Amino acid sequence: MGGKCPHRSVKKRRYSHKQFRRAKFLVKGDDAVYDELLKPEEQRKELPVDEDLPGMGQYYCMHCDRYFANVTVRDEHFKTKKHRKRVKIMMGPRPHTQLDADLAAGMGMPDNGPKLMSMS
Amino acid sequence: MRLEKCWFCSSTVYPGHGIQFVRNDAKIFRFCRSKCHKNFKMKRNPRKVKWTKAYRRLHGKDMTQDSTFEFERKRNRPERYDRNVTENTLKAIKKIDKIRVDREERHIAKRMKGNKAKEQREATKELEQSIHMVKAPSVLFKEPSLTLPTKVKVLQKQSEENRMEE
Structure with missing residues (x-):
């Protein structure tokens, strides 16, 4: 419940913890991250400079969909158990989809009819 | 009208039931009931939750490959209405469903085939290994310490009553 805005009357959730908000709605879905990771290196775009993000959005972890303030913090993150668990999941089979x-x-399998382009 | 399948448990979502979640990348997630929705929110993987169809399929609990699965599919092209075709389809649905149910039953029967023999084997083994725990009825009468005192009384009473009736 830490994701809510701080309110003075409720002592327990005085601060809004980013950690909780991230789990609620900020983080990308598993399948989106998986698709992003499947792309080859060349197709990935350079990280755009965004002054609203930590470290101008330059230090990014693809697996966990998180931005970091600088290189050292990011490298520290790469060593954490959370990150390594996440990498393991992303290296595994494709996440569950509606088709599955x-x-x-x-x-x-869905029947989309004959392809229009191939007929011409 | 389309009857969609639940994202989590793969059951059919009928009109007026369940809930739909549209993610900010326009992906649609349909859920048949709040149970499935909650499990989704907890980020559980349907492949690892035992009661979902995805799990049962993956672990060979249900029939996986069958020609009857080819009939129900999402058809993303318009079909011109034809009364005869509709009638025949409605007739065929019943037949196909029966075949499918029969095949599924056979699959389960096949899957459970070895169970009875296995149980028998285990029971025999247990009997062999712990036969020393079984006492002959005559020993129980000689040594009252082997039985509970109350139980003996009840048994005696019952046997007396039986004799009276006879």
Whole structure:
């Protein structure tokens, strides 16, 4: 419940912890991160300079979708258990999707009809 | 009208049921009930939760490859309405469903086939290993310490009553 805005009357959640807000809605979904990681190195864009993000958005961890203030903090993050667990998940099989759910329910692959471009 | 499948447990979501979540990258997640929605929010992986279809499929609990699965699919192209086709489809649905249910039953029967023999084997083994714990009924009468005192009384009473009836 730390993700809510601080309110004076409630002693317990006086501060809004970024850690909790991140888990709530800031972080990217697993499948989005997985797709991003599948892309080859050349296709990845250079990190844009954003003054609203920590360290101008230059120190980024792709696996955990987090920005860091500088190189040392980021490298420190790479050593943490959280990060290593996350890397392990991302190296594993593709995250569950709606298509997987449909196939598991006993449906066939979606039928999109003949491709229009191939006919011409 | 489309009957979508639940993202988490793969059950059918009927109109007026469940909840839908649209992520800020426009991906749609449908859930059949709050149980599935909550499990999604907890970031659980359906492949690791035992009651989902995804788990059962992956671990060979359910039938995986079958020709009856080819009929129900998402068709992303318009179909011109034809009364005869609709009628035939409705007829076929019943038949296909029956075949599918029969095959599923057979699959489960096949999966459970070895269980009875296995149980029998285990029971025999247990009997062999711990036969020393079983006492002959005559020994129980000789040594009252082996049985609970109250139980003996009840047994005797019952046997007396039985005799009376006879």
